[in-house]
Amino acid sequence: MNLASRFPALLSLAVMALPAYAQDKPRSGAAVVKQVCGSCHVPGTNGAPKIGDKAAWSARAAQGLTSLTRHAIDGIRNMPAHGGSKGVTDFEIERAVTYMVNRSGGHWAEPIDKSGPAAERSGEKIVKTQCVKCHGTGVGGAPKIGDRSAWIPRASRGIDAVVRSAIQGHGPMPPRGGMANLSDAEMRSAVLYMFNSGTAPAK
Secondary structure, three states: OOHHHHOHHHHHHHHHHOOOOOOOOOOOHHHHHHHHHHHHHOOOHHHOOOOOOHHHHHHHHOOHHHHHHHHHHHOEOOEOHHHHOOOOOHHHHHHHHHHHHHOOOOOOOOOOOOOOOOOOOOHHHHHHHHHHHHHOOOHHHOOOOOOHHHHHHHOOOOHHHHHHHHHHOEOOEOHHHHOOOOOHHHHHHHHHHHHHOOOOOOO
């Protein structure tokens, strides 16, 4: 009888204790979920939201990628820090969170590797990259870019209310317009750009 068959628990601990080897490149979200997150998020162990459960993930998705990633990095409720695997990088966690959200009804864009310093994206750049897909033609009732008559009623409670709606998602629009890594400030810039585009700036 070999050691593994006599002491399976000891072998498991030994494997867990092995040092994490450097990766040539960050693992995909699917790979991290398969190797780490899936052990709890597939069966729903200890209250973990199951992958594919839209109701369980929708409220969490509304918090945005930054918040959900921080929860996974720090640990929350029954989930240990880094999902119990110190070898997973922050960026890989972002990818894993995005993967689980998208497998549960979300439409988040793939996270950007922020290992190097990155400047805040302008409202114009965000709109031309993402928002124009719906707001350019008014898909699903989205107010068109620069159509002040469509935007003013929505801004009747203030631009901040419009920004909060965009952050949380509204109607057919997913949280943060489907770009989960957008900051609140970037969301505000994008909303203001769409409101003011083609017109005199709002006072």
